[in-house]
């Protein structure tokens with residue numbers, strides 16, 4: 001796992017690696033492990049960041065991309081590429097986040113579970129640890145094998161970064177029984193040793209995006225971000241529920257944007273995780 005972190009993630013300097021029971025476990029419990037009293041998380045986001053803050057009894061605040069507008073918090077989450085929007089942080093944006101962590105002596109956790117899927121635009125998904133160039137204090141990268149290697153059922157994730165933080169997390173998790181079974185760790189080591197299947201899977205998602213994107217645009221949806229990851233994030237400038245109903249009437253299931261925060265109430269998230277045949281069928285129904 002260490003060599004993957006070095007060679008693929010781009011971690012360097014003093015860092016540690018710890019397997020987790022999927023990344024959801026870590027997202028839900030990190031504020032508790034760190035005894036965080038305040039948590040920043042993205043304004044359009046995977047719901048577990050908020051759930052984790054609630055479990056810890058921490059004050060949760062939604063934040064935009066630029067740290068210029070952030071208040072200090074014990075823990076700040078970023079997510080690149082983003083679920084649901086597929087937005088990718090640029091190197092400059094990651095540098096600004098690292099600067100925020102250093103200035104405020106605050107922990108930043110970068111949820112990078114879609115990192116292995118290349119972006120359509122110029123800015124490729126990059127780990128915060130690569131940009132930190134070996135100065136990892138206060139920084140952790142959160143990785144999942146659920147998307148990268150389709151191992152969702154194995155509950156296989158890992159956290160990489162600041163060794164002091166990871167040591168604290170390791171101590172608490174082991175006493176709480178949060179141990180990753182040895183067979184799962186072995187499977188993780190094997191999966192992380194192979195990039196061929198990751199590239200094949202990424203190509204599948206990219207091809208599905210190319211099928212669905214024009215169909216949604218033809219039906220009047222504007223696609224936003226959607227550079228990388230497993231989802232298309234789009235709007236028809238109407239209530240998300242109206243868009244969902246319109247799609248449901250054509251036999252297509254998507255997710256209302258408000259599930260990811262109030263700012264998503266006019267967006268929908270369309271997943272690229274169905275089979276190629278189902279995606280092609282959905283595209284036909286949407287454009288018909």
Ligand SMILES: Cc1ncc(COP(=O)(O)O)c(C=O)c1O
Pocket residue numbers: 021022023024025027046079082083111113143144145146152156157
């Ligand atoms: C942004 C984000 N983080 C973390 C997870 C958790 O993934 P897992 O627990 O399967 O590793 C998900 C799952 O959808 C996600 O979208």
